[in-house]
Amino acid sequence: MKYKLYSALTAACVLLTGCSSTDERSQPGTVIQDLVTSSTTASTTATGDISEHSASESCSTEPADTVSTSAIQVPTAEVTTTPDADSDFDIFYSEVHEQFDLSEEELKFVDYTLFVGDSICSGFAEYGIVPRKHVAAKGNLGSRSFFDYTFKFRGKEDQTYEQVLKAGKPRYVLLSMGMNDVNMVYEETYCENYRGVIQATLDGSDADVFVAAITPVCSKFCANSVIDSFNDYMRRFIETEFPERVHFVDFGQYLKNDEGKLRTCLHSGDGVHLAPYCYYIALWELHRALMEAGLWDGTKPTDGAEPMPAVASTTESKPAKTTADKPETVEPEETTTSSKPAKTTKPAKTTAKTTKPKPSKTTSETVTEPDETTADSTLPAESEIPVE
Known part of the structure; x- marks a missing residue:
């Protein structure tokens, strides 16, 4: 009779403690609420922001109103791009x-x-x-x-x-x-x-x-x-x-x-x-x-x-009516230096026009287009x- 009573008490203890069992040993002083939070935090670290598990998904027997339902914000590492020869x-x-x-x-x-x-x-x-x-x-x-x-x-x-x-x-x-x-x-x-x-x-x-x-x-x-x-x-x-x-x-x-x-x-x-x-x-x-x-x-x-x-000059030659010499127009030379450009962006187009001096006392004019x-x-x- 004593043996049967002892066996029944042992079985009851096993049933009562089954839900709180874990593969890992609990830390000293840890309560069920801490285990739920710890488990949720581990999941959050892997997947980002995540809500607490519902009471039905947890082995905890705590009432639902004791579990926080706020999202846990996990800090994420900032991604920085190092300048290289592609971008810089x-x-x-x-x-x-x-x-x-x-x-x-x-x-x-x-x-x-x-x-x-x-x-x-x-x-x-x-x-x-x-x-x-x-x-x-x-x-x-x-x-x-x-x-x-x-x-x-x-x-x-x-x-x-x-x-x-x-x-x-x-x-x-x-x-x-x-x-x-x-x-x-x-x-x-x-x-x-x-x-x-x-x-x-x-x-x-x-x-x-x-x-x-x-x-x-x-x-x-x-x-x-x-x-x-x-x-x-x-x-x-x-x-x-x-x-x-x-x-x-x-x-x-x-x-x-x-x-x-x-x-x-x-x-x-x-x-x-x-x-x-x-x-x-x-x-x-x-x-x-x-x-x-x-x-x-x-x-x-x-x-x-x-x-x-x-x-080549595009000015048509006409008989001169004066003895004044017509000034010679010289196109400025452009350079092809290989120095480093100041900017890699396309420079804005200029709209300024350069006019050459009009020779005096002549009837022919040279019209220069920009x-x-x-x-x-x-x-x-x-x-x-x-x-x-």
């Missing part, structure tokens, strides 16, 4: 400028070069990297629509490409376009369209032609994998179809980050158009290609070609960058 221009410049800087002597090849292309190409003139008289560029232009456009070149409006080549007499021509093609045509069509531009350059001048690769982007405008495919097609196309006088250059390879995108510190604000320093890198790559092809000896063309001529931008920095409607 100063860091990028410090790492690469010794490689890409050119001396004034090395930059003399610009005097023999014509830069032709789209709004990205127009940056050579807009940023003052090369003299405007060496650039013929137009916004929205692509290889598929190249001959639909005319250019303002050396003060003359509506110049055809043939007229540009005839007036400029370049020894080298850099063709830079394609961003307005990648969303419109396939690679094969792009190359065939470009064939016409290349052939027109060869037929209209004695120049060697340098076809620039399409530059990378860091926007939703186009996938960089597509741009890379277009560039690969063009490289092979030139090697096969134009073994002489035509060369492929890819300065965009130096503008990419580890993900193959345009570095965020090297665009002008839209993820497509380029910041000023990119054009110094482009000149370095063109200089390298000229040297590699044996077309430049370091200070002059290897074939003794002359620089592009000075801007320089105008030859390229639209926006992209075509059909290839507009999505607004984020």
Whole structure:
């Protein structure tokens, strides 16, 4: 009888203590409320803000009104981004400028070069990297629509490409376009369209032609994998179809980050158009290609070609009615220094006009138009960058 009574008491104790059992030993002085809070806090650490467990989900036998129902706020670690060569221009410049800087002597090849292309190409003139008289560029232009456009070149409006080549007499021509093609045509069509531009350059001048690769982007405008495919097609196309006088250059390879995108510190604000320093890198790559092809000896063309001529005067000659000499107008020279740009953002366009003094006692006047931008920095409607 005593044995049965003892067994019954033992079973009752086990039943009463079962809900408060745990795999871990409770800390001294811990009560059931502390265990609930501790368990909830552990869950919060893993998942963020979380409410207390309801009474029905807990093994606690405490009344529901003794359990706090407020959310537990768990502090989260702040995420900080360390500046690097992708996002910080100063860091990028410090790492690469010794490689890409050119001396004034090395930059003399610009005097023999014509830069032709789209709004990205127009940056050579807009940023003052090369003299405007060496650039013929137009916004929205692509290889598929190249001959639909005319250019303002050396003060003359509506110049055809043939007229540009005839007036400029370049020894080298850099063709830079394609961003307005990648969303419109396939690679094969792009190359065939470009064939016409290349052939027109060869037929209209004695120049060697340098076809620039399409530059990378860091926007939703186009996938960089597509741009890379277009560039690969063009490289092979030139090697096969134009073994002489035509060369492929890819300065965009130096503008990419580890993900193959345009570095965020090297665009002008839209993820497509380029910041000023990119054009110094482009000149370095063109200089390298000229040297590699044996077309430049370091200070002059290897074939003794002359620089592009000075801007021709458009003033019509009329019989002078006085003996006073008409003052000669001289166009100021523009520099092509390779110093570090002060800013990587695109500088604002100036609207100031410079007027030259009107000669006295003469009946002929020289009307000088201010320089105008030859390229639209926006992209075509059909290839507009999505607004984020």
